[in-house]
Amino acid sequence: MRVDPSEEAERVHAAWRVLSPDDRDPAVSSEEVVRLIDLAGTSTGAAYGRSDVVEALHDREPAAVAVAADGTLAGVAVAQVAGADAHLLALALHPDWRHQGIGSALLRQLDQEIIHRGASRLVAVVRPGQVGEDAFANQGFTRTDGLHLYARDASMVPSELEVVERFGGHVPPDGLWESLLGFSTAKELLERRVVAPLGHTGLADQLGLRPPGAVLLFGPPGTGKTSFARAMASRLSWAFVELHPSLLGQGVAGARALRDALDELSRVDRLVCFIDEADEIASDRTGRPESQPLVNELLKAVPVFKDRPDRLMVMATNSIAAMDPALLRPGRFDLIIPVGPPDEAERTELAAAFVPAGDAAEVARRTDGFTPADFALVAQRSAQRAFDRALGGGVAEIGGEDVLAAVAETRASVNPVAAGQFATEAERFARR
Ligand SMILES: Nc1ncnc2c1ncn2[C@@H]1O[C@H](COP(=O)(O)OP(=O)(O)O)[C@@H](O)[C@H]1O
Ligand SMILES: [Mg+2]
Structure with missing residues (x-):
């Protein structure tokens, strides 16, 4: 193998050296690498984050580390192999060690490592002017201008998914809202008053419009109340969780189960929480003393639930006249919407x-x-x-x-x- 004389020179550089892979693993922890990336205020950043770096180090993806003579980190480069390409996740230099050729040396070391893993190209997405960008030019990388980076957060983080799944919920498939037929009054109202403001919070905010947090749908069976609730979640790409009154139970135990459930669900953002047959847990307390604890809990819980943005409580009932009147007073439901038979x-x-x-x-x-x-x-x-x-x-x-x-x-x-x-x-x- 031909040895590049400048590489040789850097390896024996008195002030810093690039560690061999064997030396690196016991000597350098991923915490130190992340600390350096934070300190350097730069990684390739535009496309990857710290967690990608930590995971790559853990998975023993290609990496190169330079240390100063006193053993402290001077620079790191971390990549991840995907097929024939290796993607540069981070290239960071300690502020005291810029302009010393360390960036170039790290990229050369990475080159050797990715060849061993069967990759034939190293690809980096960087912000213009990023520290270390010179190294790419010095090491013969070609630059493609005019690429745009598109990124979107997933609808949930794993901890939210865990809660949602425990309650048997999911993010409903796209297109449910569109599949509901008829421009019924209810659909038009829900679109204008609920879905649109929740989906355009920026504009709503700008105009001082407070999106609704709790909605009650009522009307005869089969008119589409359940379908509307699920379709709203689909339209918003939010998670949908249904709390079944029969599973919550009655009386004091039911009230506690409801409080615990809503407590856990408060860890999930972008959520439609649906309670069908709401009259079962919210029936008039005067006629049914056993429903008192649940109604009291709901009276407290609904305002708390809707106090946070990006959450919608939807309840549905076939018999609104049986519901406790206190729940129907202003302050609980922002909207109470009749869903009738189609004209x-x-x-x-x-x-x-x-x-x-x-x-x-x-x-x-x-x-x-x-x-x-x-x-x-x-x-x-x-x-x-x-x-x-x-x-x-x-x-x-x-x-x-x-x-x-x-x-x-x-x-x-x-x-x-x-x-x-x-x-x-x-x-x-x-x-x-
Ligand atoms: N607007 C609609 N367009 C097409 N199908 C609908 C519509 N509304 C309801 N459905 C269908 O009618 C049935 C009853 O709807 P559902 O939402 O369960 O009513 P509810 O909850 O009011 O009893 C379901 O099979 C649903 O798919
Ligand atoms: Mg229903």
């Missing part, structure tokens, strides 16, 4: 999506009081009719008459009496 225009859209074989306008006319859940049922029943017919040798295709027959077989979830009651409750309880 004829929305039903036309639901019909076109759920039962495309039918005449959407005709189906919409015949489905007063049908909820999205009813449409899902009509779709199944239409398919079953076509299936039965096909098994008997007929055409394997859903027809308009299958759809109309299925509609006729299906009872509207929201009958006129329930619809009237909902309209009255919407009038009385809604806070938009």
Whole structure:
């Protein structure tokens, strides 16, 4: 092997030397390396952080260390091999040891190490003017201008993921919000009053608009309350955790379980916490003394929960009239939103999506009081009719008459009496 004379000169330099890999490991800890990077105020920084460096050292990725005659660190370079490339994670020089050729010597040492690991190129992303940049020019690196670095934080850090998963939660897939059909009043309201302000906190802040922290949805079963809650998390790319009243329990024990759960969840940012069938834990205390501790806990917990930004509490109930009135007073929920059965225009859209074989306008006319859940049922029943017919040798295709027959077989979830009651409750309880 040809020995570069300047390299030879540096190795025997009286004031500093680059350690061999064998000398390095016992002599230099990753804490010292990180301390030097902090002190030097520089690493390649633009693309990598300290934790990358620590991990690479731990994994024995290529590294080069220069020490002064007194044994203190003068400079470090750390890389990580990925296929044919090795990426420079850090190049840092002690402030007392700049302009001594140490940067160049470290890069040469790294060159030898990456060849041993099977890599053939060393790549560095640096900020313009960064300390040590001269070394790249001196060592024959080519520079590519005009690259842009794109970076985004992951939706959760590992400790948050651990809590979310313990509660059976997850970050819902993208696109749930868009998949909800119909520009229903509820969807439009939630979009404008909840999702948009939470998704554009900068603009909201600038105008002094306080995004909501707690929302109550109410309305008959099957109208989409649960779907809206999950879809809001999807739209925001936030985690979604559902607390089930039946798992919390009743009375004092239930109140404690609720407090503990919310306490743990306070460690997670960007979170939608959903409580379905909220009337079960928040029913009127006067009629049911056993619900007193839980209601009291909720009265305390909701304001605390929503005090922090980037969190949304969503509760849903089919029977808002059964909820404790104290919870419905201002200060707890920022918004109380009725989610009713779809009107004829929305039903036309639901019909076109759920039962495309039918005449959407005709189906919409015949489905007063049908909820999205009813449409899902009509779709199944239409398919079953076509299936039965096909098994008997007929055409394997859903027809308009299958759809109309299925509609006729299906009872509207929201009958006129329930619809009237909902309209009255919407009038009385809604806070938009
Ligand atoms: N706007 C909508 N568009 C399409 N499907 C919907 C919509 N709202 C609800 N659904 C569907 O209807 C069913 C009932 O909705 P759900 O959210 O469980 O209602 P709720 O919680 O009010 O009882 C679900 O299968 C859901 O996917
Ligand atoms: Mg529901």
